Amino acid sequence: MLISNAINKRLSGPFKLHDRNGNLLSQAQVASQYQSLKTYLSKNCLGQRVAIKLDRDYQYVLSILTCQELGICYIPMMANYPESRIEQIREDSGFSLLIDEKKLPEILATAPGVVLTPTVNLEDEAYILFTSGSTGRPKGVIIQRKALTNFYAWIESCFSEINSNHKLLEITEFTFDISLVELGLFVFKNIEMYISHWEANTFRLAKEIEDYQITTINTVPNNINMLFSDLVADKANLKSLKHLILAGSRFTQGLYDKCLKHMPKDSTVINGYGPTESTVFSHFKKLSFNPSEDIRESNVSIGKPLPNTSCKIVETELLLSGIQLMKGYINNPEQTAKAMIKADGEVHYKTGDIAFCDEKGDYYIVGRLDDTIKVRGFRVDLLDIDSYITRNPFVKDSVTIAVERAEADLFMVGFIILEKEISVKELKAELLKTLLDYQIPEKIVFIDAFPTNNSGKVCKKTLKSWYLEKKKA
Amino acid sequence: MDILNTLTTIAREAFENDDIEFSLETTADDVDEWNSMTHLQLISMIEKHYKVRFALGELQELKNVGEMVELIKKKTS
Known part of the structure; x- marks a missing residue:
């Protein structure tokens, strides 16, 4: 019940949550919407799958967290998904409800009432993320409750320096699993959350950081690469930044040098690694900014596996195992069997990433085996x-x-x-x-x-x- | 050459596409190559060409090419 209790506690307040225009939402306003969502979903959707397709704003956050609290498997979608993709996902997942801008007002009009207490099992599905397949059909990665619980437990223990005095700018699409870092920091660290509307404009991103005095950002390395480019950094005051959590693509040596230049000495910069199939991160490294500890052959280390996660390298390919591995691809036993293999009595996920490990047990990614x-x-x-x-x-x-x-x-x-x-x-x-x-x-x-x-x-x-x-x- | 034509020439180089034709109403959505990375390149080239320096606040709310033209007029007048 780690997740359900923690979300219930957080959304019962106190917390600080801002909408995408920067306005601080009142606790009463959020509480009313949260109770309506909870009442509606517990009455209509327990044991079913629910898709969420909203504009990126605080109501998306509330919808996801309510599903997580009630143990309802959710499928996040971007607001601009074409109809054909939504239909493909509907066929594959059989979701019973689509929370979109049309449906949301009806849900929020639900009078808060009795919330049926769900029976949540760690083997249950937590969420399904659809990623690129190789056959012209997206693959639905099923992540179980036990995997998400393990990941959130890591968030709770890893970021001891983050608390309610810190400010997070939420800039990640909810279809991208690293957004769970942001949600986890809100739930478990009570970080003040601002929803960004930067829309791929790095100048706006910099202005939001400056205006809101943001301390914490979780994103792909390239966004920070652009933020720390001379053109942007010379115009902005980014001194409030204290924590960078970067994952999703390669952390280059060029970015490493930029972090050295722009981040304060007492800051935390994390290089996270992990395919969707292993629940956000399987590895992470808190960079020391001592190059001999962080870098080998121009590769920035992804560090060691998370608790209850392990890995090995077979013929240069990194294989992952442990509690955070997906249950499989939805309705796709063939692709599941290709990606997940049994060896030495354990299931391993074949990442397709070429890796090596140094003498301290830190891992490094050097390339891909496929297209x-x-x-x-x-x-x-x-x-x-x-x-x-x-x-x-x-x-x-x-x-x-x-x-x-x-x-x-x-x-x-x-x-x-x-x-x-x-x-x-x-x-x-x-x-x-x-x-x-x-x-x-x-x-x-x-x-x-x-x-x-x-x-x-x-x-x-x-x-x-x-x-x-x-x-x- | 007026500002709009100059911006078209700069954009063709920044976005590596000689077919780009800017109008005052053009937005990033109208140009496939206009993304977060190439946007930085475009702004950098405009600053160098006009020998101006834009402030963060001036760049955060630009909605279309017309607003960029107005901003350049203001900075160079």
Whole structure:
């Protein structure tokens, strides 16, 4: 009952929660909405799955926390999900309720009443996150209550320096599991939470940090890379920042140097690592900023496994095991069997990440074994993107590659053989019907035929060289 | 060259797309290459070109290219 009790205690106050315009919400206002949500969900949804598709604001936070308290499995969605994706998720998960902007007023109009006490089991599903698959259908990762409980217990014990005097800027999409760090800090550390509306504008992010005197940020490394760029940092006063929790993509040495320059000596900077399949983080490292302790061969360490999590390296690939592993992919035993293997009497998740371990037991990630990349922190499987694109009636064939724009910032270039005439702009609009914006290649190049290598496979290296040469010209 | 045309030229270089055509109503949503990273590049190039320095507050609420044109006019007048 760790989660249920902690959420109930937090939302019963005192707490400080701000909406996306920075307004401090009154305890009474939040309490009334929380009680209505609780009454409605406990009456109608116990034992069922619930999808949440709201604008990123405090009501999203309340909806997730109420589900977590009641032990209702929730499926977070972004407000701009296309209808086709929602339907795919509905087919796969059979959710009984969609909390969206249309449904929410009805739920919040529910008179607070008797809340049925749910029987919550640690084996129950806590949430399902849909991530990029490789077959043109997102994979639903089922995370159980025991995994989330273990992760939250780590949040409670790891951040002893964080308390109600600190201020968190919540900037992560709730479809991205690192947002659970932010929710965990709110519930277990009573941190004051501001919901950001930075919308990918780093200047606005910096202004929010400055205006609200933010101490704590949890995000992907690239956002901090941009925040600490000379252009932004020279305009902003970022001195209030004390804690950075970074995960979701590579923590580069360049960013390490920037943190050294911009973060105070007594600050905490964490490099977290973990696929969605192992509940947010499987590893973390509190960086000491002594390079000999943090860096090997230009790789910043991801540290050691979380409690009740373990790992090993088999033929360079990092395998994870322990309580935080997913139950499996929803309705997808084939993909589950591929990803989770049994060895030495234990189940291991194959991360696809190439890793090594130093003499102190600290781990380092050096690359990928497959075609998966991170775009804005979201996992994208290039083969998945191609299988979506080639299903479009205007497209005959598609090969998507990743190109590096700046340090650790990748973007996709889609090479496409057309079936029917269409402009790049029109094609991108077509693709938005089935793909999310970050899944659509930033650059699209129409091509007559793909270059192939001796074995007849498409030569992605040649495509990349073509693109880079064309760019130079 | 007026400010709008100059911004179009700068944006084509920043976003590596020669087909970009700015209007006063253009927003980041209208240009595929306009993201958090390339936005920084665009602002940096504009500052260098016009030899101006924008404040954080001036950059946080820009809604479209028209507002950027107005801001440049204000900074260079």
